[in-house]
Amino acid sequence: MTKPQTISVTKPIVEDLPSEKFDELEAFIDNMETTKGALIEILHKAQDIFGYLPRDVQLYVARKLGIPGAEVYGVVSFYSYFTTKPGGKHTLSVCMGTACFVRGADKVIEKLKEKLGVESNEITEDGLFTLKDVRCIGACGLAPVVTVGDKVYGRVKEEDIDDIIKAYRG
Amino acid sequence: MKIKSLEELRKIREEHQEKVSLRDHGEVTGDRIEILIGMATCGISSGARETLNAFVEELKKEKIDNVKVVPVGCIGYCHSEPTVQVNVPGHKPVLYGKVKANKVHEIVEKHIKGGTPVARLELEIDFERA
Amino acid sequence: MAKTRTNIMVCGGTGCLATESDKVMKNLEVIIKARGYADEVQVIRTGCFGFCEQGPIVKIEPDNVFYVKVGPKDAKDIVDEHIVKGRRVERLLYEEPVEKEKVNKQEDMPFYKKQVRVALRNCGLINPEDIYEYVALGGYEALGKAITEMTQDQVIDIVKKSGLRGRGGGGFPTGLKWEITKKNESDVKFIICNADEGDPGAFMDRSILEGDPHSVLEAMAIGAYAIGADKGIIYIRAEYPLAISRLNTAIKQARELGLLGKNIFGTDFSFDIDLKYGAGAFVCGEETALINSCEGKRGEPNYKPPYPAEEGYWGHPTCVNNVETFANIPPIINRGPEWFASMGTEKSKGTKVFALAGKINNVGLVEVPMGITLREIIFEIGGGIPKGKRFKAVQTGGPSGGVITEEGLDTPIDYDSLLERGSMMGSGGMIIMDEDDNMVNIAKFYLEFTMDEACGRCNTGRIGTKRLYEMLHKITSGKARMADLDALKQLAYMVKDSSLCGLCQTAPNPVISTMKHFWDEYLAFIKDEGHPQGEGRYTPKNKIGMKS
Numbered sequence: 001m002t003k004p005q006t007i008s009v010t011k012p013i014v015e016d017l018p019s020e021k022f023d024e025l026e027a028f029i030d031n032m033e034t035t036k037g038a039l040i041e042i043l044h045k046a047q048d049i050f051g052y053l054p055r056d057v058q059l060y061v062a063r064k065l066g067i068p069g070a071e072v073y074g075v076v077s078f079y080s081y082f083t084t085k086p087g088g089k090h091t092l093s094v095c096m097g098t099a100c101f102v103r104g105a106d107k108v109i110e111k112l113k114e115k116l117g118v119e120s121n122e123i124t125e126d127g128l129f130t131l132k133d134v135r136c137i138g139a140c141g142l143a144p145v146v147t148v149g150d151k152v153y154g155r156v157k158e159e160d161i162d163d164i165i166k167a168y169r170g
Numbered sequence: 171m172k173i174k175s176l177e178e179l180r181k182i183r184e185e186h187q188e189k190v191s192l193r194d195h196g197e198v199t200g201d202r203i204e205i206l207i208g209m210a211t212c213g214i215s216s217g218a219r220e221t222l223n224a225f226v227e228e229l230k231k232e233k234i235d236n237v238k239v240v241p242v243g244c245i246g247y248c249h250s251e252p253t254v255q256v257n258v259p260g261h262k263p264v265l266y267g268k269v270k271a272n273k274v275h276e277i278v279e280k281h282i283k284g285g286t287p288v289a290r291l292e293l294e295i296d297f298e299r300a
Numbered sequence: 301m302a303k304t305r306t307n308i309m310v311c312g313g314t315g316c317l318a319t320e321s322d323k324v325m326k327n328l329e330v331i332i333k334a335r336g337y338a339d340e341v342q343v344i345r346t347g348c349f350g351f352c353e354q355g356p357i358v359k360i361e362p363d364n365v366f367y368v369k370v371g372p373k374d375a376k377d378i379v380d381e382h383i384v385k386g387r388r389v390e391r392l393l394y395e396e397p398v399e400k401e402k403v404n405k406q407e408d409m410p411f412y413k414k415q416v417r418v419a420l421r422n423c424g425l426i427n428p429e430d431i432y433e434y435v436a437l438g439g440y441e442a443l444g445k446a447i448t449e450m451t452q453d454q455v456i457d458i459v460k461k462s463g464l465r466g467r468g469g470g471g472f473p474t475g476l477k478w479e480i481t482k483k484n485e486s487d488v489k490f491i492i493c494n495a496d497e498g499d500p501g502a503f504m505d506r507s508i509l510e511g512d513p514h515s516v517l518e519a520m521a522i523g524a525y526a527i528g529a530d531k532g533i534i535y536i537r538a539e540y541p542l543a544i545s546r547l548n549t550a551i552k553q554a555r556e557l558g559l560l561g562k563n564i565f566g567t568d569f570s571f572d573i574d575l576k577y578g579a580g581a582f583v584c585g586e587e588t589a590l591i592n593s594c595e596g597k598r599g600e601p602n603y604k605p606p607y608p609a610e611e612g613y614w615g616h617p618t619c620v621n622n623v624e625t626f627a628n629i630p631p632i633i634n635r636g637p638e639w640f641a642s643m644g645t646e647k648s649k650g651t652k653v654f655a656l657a658g659k660i661n662n663v664g665l666v667e668v669p670m671g672i673t674l675r676e677i678i679f680e681i682g683g684g685i686p687k688g689k690r691f692k693a694v695q696t697g698g699p700s701g702g703v704i705t706e707e708g709l710d711t712p713i714d715y716d717s718l719l720e721r722g723s724m725m726g727s728g729g730m731i732i733m734d735e736d737d738n739m740v741n742i743a744k745f746y747l748e749f750t751m752d753e754a755c756g757r758c759n760t761g762r763i764g765t766k767r768l769y770e771m772l773h774k775i776t777s778g779k780a781r782m783a784d785l786d787a788l789k790q791l792a793y794m795v796k797d798s799s800l801c802g803l804c805q806t807a808p809n810p811v812i813s814t815m816k817h818f819w820d821e822y823l824a825f826i827k828d829e830g831h832p833q834g835e836g837r838y839t840p841k842n843k844i845g846m847k848s
Binding site: 172173174176179180183187193208209210212214240241243244245246247248249260261297298299300 | 307344418421422430432435437438441445448449508556558559631657
Binding site for chain 3: 036037038039040041043044074075078079080081082096097098099101102103106134135136137140141143
C-alpha cells in the first residue's frame with residue numbers, strides 16, 4: 001500500500017499543473033458512457049496524463065464526478081499502483097517476487113538504497129531515479145531482476161549495481 | 171464477416187488448417203519452414219524481441235523467403251528464455267533455448283540453410299499437449 | 301514436391317538404430333515402392349521419440365498411430381495392412397504393462413504423461429494475436445456446440461461431471477458455482493474472470509492470457525450461456541500490459557467474427573466482455589474484494605454471505621472464476637467430462653499448472669496431472685537443486701501456504717492432501733528452497749508481503765500481520781527471547797482464526813508451518829540463556845488459540 005501522505009486543506013495550490021492536461025482528462029471523462037463504477041479507470045487515465053496523482057488532480061476528479069474528495073483519496077491510497085508523488089527521470093525497479101527474493105533481491109535493494117541514499121518509493125536528490133520495490137515481473141528465470149524503464153537487468157549481483165547506476169548518471 | 175453457425179466455424183477451421191498443421195506434428199510436406207518465438211513478458215524481458223528482429227534481418231539478408239517467423243506465447247521454460255522452435259516439414263519440431271540475438275546467425279546458417287539442427291542449443295520437449 | 305498423403309516416421313535415434321531401425325526403414329521404402337505408393341507415402345527418419353525402451357518406433361501420420369518394437373520383418377505388414385488396407389497392425393501397438401489395453405496414440409502412453417498440457421495447450425504453439433490460428437486448432441468449437449446443441453443444464457452437468465475445481469486456490473467445484481449462479485433468478489447476471497494474479501512467484505495466468513487469450517474468452521462465453529449472463533468482465537492487473545494488449549486484440553477479433561456480441565452462432569444468445577484494470581492490491585484476488593474494485597471502490601472484502609452468486613456486481617448474481625479454470629473449459633466440452641476426470645485423483649480431477657522458482661534447475665511452468673508427487677515435479681521435471689545442494693523445503697500456495705519438507709515429498713498432490721500437510725494448493729506457485737535458505741527469513745518475507753497487502757478492513761488483519769512481522773523482525777535481529785516465540789505462535793493462530801477473509805486467515809500459515817518444521821532455526825536466533833529450560837527444549841505453555 002502507498003504510505004500515508006499529508007494533504008493540507010489550507011495549503012495553497014503550489015503544484016504547477018498545466019491546464020491542457022486537465023482538459024485532456026475532462027475530455028476523457030466526458031466521453032465515457034457512464035461514470036458509474038469508473039473511478040479506478042479514470043484514475044488510471046489521470047496518472048497516465050500527469051504521471052502521478054497530486055492533490056489537485058484528486059480533487060478535480062472528485063468534483064467532476066460529484067463525490068467526496070475523501071472517497072477519491074481512499075481509493076488512491078488503497079492501491080499501490082497509484083502514486084501521489086512525481087517520479088524521477090528513471091524508475092529503478094527491483095523485483096521482489098519470491099523467486100528473486102530467494103536469489104538475493106533483498107541484498108540488491110539494500111545496496112541500491114545505500115548507493116542512492118533513498119528508501120523505496122523515493123526520488124533521488126538529483127531527480128534522476130525513483131527507487132521502487134515491485135511485485136513479480138515474471139522474469140523468474142533471470143532472478144534477481146532489476147529494471148530501469150524498459151531495460152531489464154538479469155542475475156544482478158551487488159557488485160553490478162555501480163555499473164547500472166553509472167549507465168544513467170553518465 | 172460474422173460466423174453464423176457451427177458449420178461456418180468448421181469451414182473457417184478447414185481453410186486455416188495449413189496455418190497450424192506444421193506446428194502440431196511437424197509431418198506435413200512442402201518447403202515452408204516456421205520459426206516460433208516465445209514472446210510473453212518473460213521471453214521479451216530476456217531478449218526475445220531482439221531475437222525476433224535478428225531472425226527477420228538475417229532471413230532478409232540471406233534472401234530466404236520460405237520461412238515464417240511467428241510470435242507465440244511462452245511454453246514455460248523460464249530457465250532457458252528466449253525459446254525458439256523451428257519446424258521443418260517432415261521433421262520433428264526442434265526447440266532451442268537461450269537464443270539471444272547472437273545465436274541467430276548460427277541457427278539460420280546450420281539449421282535453416284544446412285538442415286542440421288544446432289544440437290548444442292537444443293532443449294528436450296518434456297510435455298504433451300491435450 | 302509430390303503430394304504425400306501419409307508419412308511414415310521411423311525413429312533414427314541411437315537407441316532405435318541399435319535395434320535395427322535402419323533396416324526397418326529400408327524395408328519400408330522397398331515395399332512401398334514395390335506396391336506403387338512411392339508418390340503418396342513418404343518414409344522419414346526422425347529424431348528420438350524418447351521411448352527407446354520400446355524401440356524401434358514407427359509412427360504413421362496423419363493417423364497418429366504409434367507402433368513399437370517394429371522388426372525389419374514387420375515392414376511388410378505395416379505397408380500391406382495399414383497403408384494399403386487402412387487397418388492397424390494390432391500386434392505392434394503399444395501395450396500398457398498393467399491394464400493390457402492397447403493404445404496407439406502417442407498422447408495415451410504413460411511414459412509421456414509426466415506433463416500434460418490442458419490449460420496451456422496452445423501456449424507457445426499459436427500466434428495469440430491471430431484468431432484464425434486458434435480456430436484452426438479447434439477453437440470456438442466448444443462454444444458453438446454448447447450454445448447450439450446443448451441446454452444450459454447440460455453444459456453445467458458436463459462441467460460438474462468433469463470434477464473441475466477452482467484453480468485460483470480455493471478449489472470450489474466450478475460446475476456447482478455455475479449451477480448456484482444459474483438458480484438465482486435475475487434479469488441481469490455477470491460472469492467475471494479473475495486475472496488479478498497477485499501471488500509473488502506465480503505467473504501461469506499471465507502465460508495463458510499472453511499465449512492463448514481466446515481460450516479464456518471462449519470459456520467465459522460458455523460460462524455466461526450456462527448461468528444466463530450476457531455481460532462479462534475480465535479483471536486484470538494493470539501490471540500486465542502485454543496481457544492487456546493481447547486480450548484487447550483478441551476481444552476485437554472475436555467481435556469481428558461475431559463470436560462475441562449479439563446473436564452468437566445465429567442463436568438468441570448475446571454476450572460481450574469488458575476489461576477492468578486492477579491497481580495493485582493482492583486482496584483483490586478475493587472475489588468480494590474483486591467485485592468492489594470492479595465497481596471502482598477500495599478493494600476490500602465483504603462479509604459472506606451473501607455470496608456473489610446471490611448478490612455480486614452491482615447487486616446482481618455474479619460468477620467469478622479464475623483464468624486457469626476457464627482455460628480448462630473448452631477441452632472439457634470438446635473431449636467430454638470423462639476424459640478430464642480420467643486424470644488426477646479421486647477428489648481433484650484434471651491437471652494443474654505450477655510455477656517452479658527459487659533454487660531449482662528448471663525454473664518455469666509445468667502442467668501435471670493432479671496426484672503426481674512433489675518429488676516427481678521437483679526432481680524429475682524440475683531437474684533438482686542447482687550446484688548439488690540439498691533440498692530443504694518447498695513453499696506451495698504462495699504467501700497463504702506453508703512449507704513442505706523432505707518427508708512430504710512423496711505425497712500425491714491435490715487440494716486436500718496439501719491442506720492436510722498444513723499448506724495449500726493456492727494458485728500454483730512453488731518456491732523451492734535449499735540448505736542455504738533460512739526459514740525464519742522466508743516466513744518474514746511472506747509476512748512483509750501480507751502486511752503490505754492487508755487491506756485494513758479487519759483488526760486482526762490490519763494490526764495482527766504487522767505485529768507478526770515485527771516479531772519476526774525482532775527474532776531475526778537476534779533480540780528476541782523465548783517468550784517472544786510463544787507470543788508469535790499465539791498471535792499466529794489468533795490472526796488465522798479471527799480475520800475477515802482468506803487473505804489474512806491464511807497469512808500466518810508460513811509462520812505456523814515453519815515453526816512446526818524448523819523450530820531449530822527459530823531457536824538459533826534466541827539468546828535467552830537465563831531461561832529455565834534453556835535452548836531447544838522450550839515448549840509453549842499458553843495454549844490459547846492453538847489448534848494443532
